[in-house]
Amino acid sequence: MASAPKPVLILGGSGAVGSRAVAALRRLQPELPIVIGARDIARANAVAQSAGNATALEVDLGRADLGVPAGATFSAVVTLLNDETLNSMKYAQTHGLPYVSFSDHLFEISPKVALYLQKPTSAPILFLGHALGGATTLSALHFARELRSIETLDVAVAIYDDDHGGPATNTDLERAGRVSPLLRKNGRWIWASGDDIERTVTAADGTKHRGNAFPLLDVVSLAAATDAPNVRFDIAVRSAASRPAGKRPSTEMIFEIDGVDADGKKRRVRHEVVDDEDLSTLSARGLAITVERLLGLAGGPPVPPGLYNPETILDPADVIQKLEAFGARIARDVQR
Template sequence: MSERTLQMKQPVLIMGGSGQAGSDTAAVLREWYPDLPLAIAGRNLDRARKVADELGNATAVTLDLQRPDLGLPAEEDFSAVVAAVRDSRLYGLGYAQERGLPYLSISSGLVGIAPEVVAGAQRASAVPVLLASHYLAGLVVLVALDLAREFGRLDAIRIAAVLDDQDAGGPAALDDLERLAAVTSAGLVRRDGAFTWVSGAEAEVGVPSIDGVVLPGQRIAILDVPSLALATGAGDVHFDFAVGASAGRRRGEPASTEVLIDLEGTGPSGDPLRTRRHLFHPAGQRPLTALGIALGVERLLGLRGEPAGPGLHTPEALLDPALTVERMTAIGTTFATV
């Protein structure tokens, strides 16, 4: 039996699988891989069963994040562990490491990632660990890297994202936003090649929406900044973020999500080059976040390409930018030139 066949027989454990991010990810994986079994793990077993029954080829299990064994039966076998909910005790990561399973997380954030990095580094040879606490689980980074291929040298990357306040996610996602906001109001930027923190008035910015409205926002600390800076060598990188009414909602439509990606540098011939794209999805952040997670699971398991090797990984280290843009376009994302 091939490794891929074996992986398709063992369920992917989705912690928080009955929440928005988890259930949406499960739906994407089910669409791509009808034969891939899924284990929907949640604190409320009835909610988990409802999600599992709707998916088919899925089971529901009770999740206890205060126990190192997650409250799961000892005889259960899985192919990967996805933390679609905050794993504050890192029991999910420990569970994966003990059993040799790939692990993906999305909610640590830049300011809370140190314990996860240390835990992963201490057992770097055990399992692949995908740190995907980026915006939209890494999709913005990958779109920017796809655009960056037009450049000979990239000097500056400026990201500006609008999250509709009616599209911030479920209770767990709202808790994450509140927790990260409480930890720091400073933003991490790369300026003249150096990583530095900005705060106060320097961190207050206007974030342009796709319809021209400018929302008050903040320059934030997010993993997209070091990911983009180190992947491209750009000396100036920042990520601006606003929460408020999106362009879609101002038109009387559902909440949308939108991200301005602004790249500046030189082309292959050395001439000045600037590219600006507005990423837009009419259904908000949920389908894109789920897509980002599903792409990570697919790569970790080797369902497309080779399985990821042991160690710490970020989305841009594992995923193909061109394929990512193709998948985003297929689910209704548009990229408008500004």
């Protein structure tokens, strides 16, 4: 008889993304127990009660043991907030637990890389500071597979200006906005400035919006996976006033790819993934898909100790199928 699975500890699981991540993970894995670690225990209890098979736990990131009761056991530690102490990662390494870092930008991962290198065989460490919990990068790689080689990979996420997410999301966006974005241009890495920061992004309805390059991990993941000499990731913000009355904020992923197909012909393609849910919900779904794979609950055995990005453990085709099951709509070879 198989033993009962140990719970996943989700730090920040009562926030805007966290509560949705709990719901998405529950949908994917109905039997997986979840512990919601938070400072606001009343709010965490409410999320736990709504999810079922979940409990709340008051945590303190200022403590090496996170304030977790002695003897508590978990299957993974998922950190949805900016842990400046790194105590959550140290706790995971000490206990040999898979660790997911959700809120780190390109310019913030060095301390965790160094900490990993001190104990490289202690636990699997996954960076997930990617747009929409890795869903954007995996979708891009799904479409990129159709070409033999990639010259340019322009990726954008379009959101509405009233899609604020929660306080943690807003803080993440503010931190990112203070740093120059990283781009790959003509085979070289540059910290973008001037005209390189902005580009025009055409939304799924044909309207044009200003896109701004953003220092998320998508750009380095995509460049490493495709070897494309030109890669950028942008966020385009649309006015809520342009949305039909009564319609909730939706999210779009837009992929424009220049490359060479299997027949040796140059092609430029555009694909779109559109979902009627908001930024926080799609980010939560991407996280849930990644966590179930990390634990070996889908797509293969548990991931061994190592340092990972989502594209190194997930199959792009599987991710696309899960996004469609959640409600995403895919438009291929679109002309705009």
